[in-house]
Amino acid sequence: MVETALGVDLINEIVERKSVVAFDSRPIEDNKINALIEAARWAPSSGNGQPWRITLVRDGSSRADLNEAMAAGNKVWAQNAPLVVVFATNAPDPERPNSAAKKMLDVGFAGQNMMLEATHQGLRTHAIGGWDEGKVKAAIGVPDDHNVCFLLMIGYGGDVNDLPEDVRPKETRDRVRNDVGDHFFDGNFGSSWNG
DSSP states (O other): OOOOTTOOOOOHHHHHOOBOOOEEOSOOOHHHHHHHHHHHHTOOOGGGOOOEEEEEEOSHHHHHHHHHHBOHHHHHHHTTOSEEEEEEEOOOOTTSTTHHHHHHHHHHHHHHHHHHHHHHTTOEEEEEOOBOHHHHHHHHTOOTTSEEEEEEEEEEEOOGGGSOTTTHHHHHSOOOOOOHHHHOBSSSTTSBOOO
8 A cells, every 4th residue: 555645545446546767568458448438428517518539449541640749758758658638628618717628627536537547457657748739639530629629548557678778767756746745735825734
């Protein structure tokens, strides 16, 4: 068990989830992919709008095009993940204040659900923001009035020795969190939570 700052137990998937860069290229079983879809599907959303539009890409020309859409620093390791999940959202509603931000938040909830379920299924994940939106949209046919939010790499953990030497530290570094009082406040913004 991981020791938490406030001395409480958490569900294993929260503390075991880590953004990995070493992926095994073996395919993910369909039943596990279906579990990932269901986990995202049950995410909370504002007004139950469920604004996420999620495309799962395993192989083929779309996958090759997605690899080319990634920033160079991501491409070097992400191309080994057997599944790329593209999270997008439909267009903001001009009649609803803050609808763009709410939709992005809702998509984030769906992504977090998927990451936690992936961890539960024995899979590893890494969400990335380094990609060219136009190329991602072209690769999988995302309509112009939709926004790509992030890409999620999913697969079984791989061998760190298969990575380029300069990438290996990303896989082996400790997963750390900032102090609770830096981000959590008691009653007033800036008044550190002391638990």
